[in-house]
Amino acid sequence: MNSAGTPTAREYGHEPFSSPPLPAWLARNFEVGFNEDDVAALIGSIESSQIPACPVAYLPAEILLHILEYVPVDYVLDWRLICRGFRDAIDGRISFYHLQRTQLVGYVGPRFMWPLQNLSDELYDRMQFLYADFHHVEDVVANERGRWNCAAEERRSVGGPLWSKKHAVFDIDYSNFGAKPKTDNAGQVFDSTIDYAETIWQHATRRLELSSVEEGHGSLKWCIKIDHAVQDLDVPLETSRIGFDVAVNLDKGIVKVAWKDMLFQFFKTESALRRLTAKKKESNFTFSAEEDCLREIRRQRLQAELDPDTKADRHLKWALRLLPPLFGKPKQDLSPLELTESIAVNALMFLRRKASMTPKYIAHLHQLKADFHRMYEEMKQLEEEFSTFRAHLSPWLAQTATTRTQPEENVPYNPIVWSDSLRETIEDRVSKWRSQKKVMDQMRAILASSNQALALPEDSFDDLESDI
Known part of the structure; x- marks a missing residue:
């Protein structure tokens, strides 16, 4: 002993x-x-x-x-809840182990929001999210204004295990974010290849540093990802309502957060989502099983943060009650918060779908997308050659000819958001194209040769000087 x-x-x-x-x-x-x-x-x-x-x-x-x-x-x-030993282990070493696998994701905004609407599909796809990976933990002290910060001179070393430190620091990855300014001898320079790069950076700074005017109660700005699960960092993530310390500095590329409170809230939300999903598995759904349950959990958390003694919160409570009903209930009046909720849930559903996929499967989807675009390009070339061939035979046929390929605008740019039915349809079409690719190449080559021959007039060789 x-x-x-x-x-x-x-x-x-x-x-x-x-x-x-x-x-x-x-x-x-x-x-x-x-x-x-x-x-x-x-x-x-x-x-x-x-x-x-x-x-x-x-x-x-x-x-x-x-x-x-x-x-x-x-x-x-x-x-x-099993025993005191498990409780101590989860509160300490196990939570710290989860923290090391944690990733924070900042949502820059929906596509239709200014100035993101000026981006191409490719640019928006890689710039809509900012990812921050765990770097280290540290302790900080409050300054004279009562606000915490992590300046080097204000850090204090505390003995004991690493998980005794209160705040975690995450580094933001800007490798895909082209709007981040670059510093040279003349000062900050934005990427000239991206339209409105400076405006996009200022928009991201106001939004993600939590300094902009709220777009709506429950707007998604930061979320937390661990393994297959993705949730809001806090709901609502508003300056006056945040349940734990959060500080974001985009210039320095860091996010600092009280990690134990953040993880406990994350575990609690995921547990509630699992129990609700099991309870509602036999129900009808307005959107889908996962999306209905996710919306319900977010609404419960938003309701819990409202103060019935505040006039603004009473108005928000009324607006939340008018959101589209879930689990197959009849549609009701439009709520002013419906767009805000849809934007947040769509982004969360995308991130959760991506988190549930293996890197190998994501690579397969991107390869399928590349093959799909290549297939349509080759089909377009074949139809152009055939249309030219018809025009040589009869102008009337050329005027009545119509394209048979379908526009690709109906297919979402990012293959991760493809539904299972759409993915299966594209896989079937690409498989048929691969099996007939050799035949299509031969047909295109024959038509190109025929068009070249038909383009020459019959007397094109009569004026050539020849001894024959």
């Missing part, structure tokens, strides 16, 4: 932690600040929670700690 009355590691059948070699799971704890008593107390709590009915039901604490790292994010809070 140690001085606190907790059994030591040796009493649980483990060698002292100073004896080499250390197991990998144990070495990680020492690297982040645990000592012998901390690990022994954690293992003791987990071991004491197991009262196996038979030897098969028993698992060592080391194995259980490994299992905790792979628990889906929507079940983390359920495991936290």
Whole structure:
């Protein structure tokens, strides 16, 4: 027993932690600040929670700690309720393990919003989101105005494990964001290849630094992604309503957030979404099963933040009640917040769909899209050659000829948003094109040769000087 009355590691059948070699799971704890008593107390709590009915039901604490790292994010809070050891592990090392896999995503805005409407499909597709990856954790102190910041001179070092630090720092990736200004000797210079680059940057700064006027209650600006799950960073993410510390500086390319509160809210929301999805699986749906449940959870969180004693919040509560009903209920009057909700949910659904796909499958979709465009280009060339051939035979046929290819504008630019039925249709067409590509190439070559021959007049060689 140690001085606190907790059994030591040796009493649980483990060698002292100073004896080499250390197991990998144990070495990680020492690297982040645990000592012998901390690990022994954690293992003791987990071991004491197991009262196996038979030897098969028993698992060592080391194995259980490994299992905790792979628990889906929507079940983390359920495991936290099992015992004190699980609670301490999830509040500490397991949460920090999830933090290292966390990605923050900033939403610049919908396509129709000024000045994003001036971007091409390709530019908007790669500039609508800004991704920020976890970098490190740190502690900060409040300044004289009561606001927290992370200036270097105001950081303080706190002993203990890494997860005892309160704030996490994320680095924003600007590699695809062409509107970020570049600094040279003359000052900031924006990418001249993108129209309204400076205006787009200013718009992104006001929106993502949470300094712009609210577009609507529940607007999506930042969301959090862990594994397959994506949720709002906070709902609503408004300066006067944010439930935890958030600071964004686009010039420096960093986001700083109180990470424990952020993760706990994320786990709570994902658990609620899972339970609601299971409860409503036999219901009718207005949009889809996943989208109806996601909208319902967001509405519940928005309602919970409203103050009934405030006139503006009472008006918002009325507007939320007029949103389109979910789970197959009859349509009602249009709500002023309907567009705001649709924009946010569409972006979240896209990110959740993308997060659920493997990199290999995403690469397959992009290759399918490239083949689809190539197929239509070749079909267009073939029809142009055939139209020219018809024109040589009869002008009347040329006037009545019509194209048989369908416009590609009906197909979304990003293949990730393709529905399953659309993807299957495109895969079927591309498969047929691949099987007949050789025949189409031969037909195009024959028609091109025929058109070249028909373009020459019959007496084109009569005036040539020849000895024959």
